Amino acid sequence: MGDPNIWFWVWVLLAAFLLIAEIFTAGFFMLPFGIGAAVAALMEFLGVSVGWQWVAFVFVSALMLVLLRRYADRITHDPPMRTGVDRLVGKAGVVIEELTPDSRVGMVRIEREEWRADAPGNEPVPVGTRVVVDRVDGTHLVVHPEV
DSSP, X not given: OOSTTXXXXXXXXXXXXXXXXXXXXXXXXXXXXXXXXXXHHHHHHTTOXXXXXXXXXXXXXXXXXXXXXXXXXXXXXXXXXXXXXXXXXXXXXXXXXXXXXXXXXXXXXETTEEEEEEOOSSSOBOTTOEEEEEEEETTEEEEEEOO
């Protein structure tokens, strides 16, 4: 290219475009590439060859992408809110009707609600035992004794 500083302006315009585009995206996707372009512009300003500018752009962009994605995932992914019967998974309760291996279905009380429950295994779970809900299976809960 005719102008020796053309790469400086290419990198500056690319960095500006990507940093402005980041405003309209979610999850820090354009920001790493904008930072990489800014680093490449700085290298052009310092007189580093175009090949090394590209290496710096790719390396810095990849590094920032990894670092910022981890940060973005941590701040933007809230655990999904459980609704309906799924809200009971992980909750503790008490057996109010024995869970036996032959029928395997009894009753448990979770908070103020009573539910049919199943306890996998060959041991009966007697009345009064504290249990934790593992999952929901159809219309009953699958529980295990609290440790």
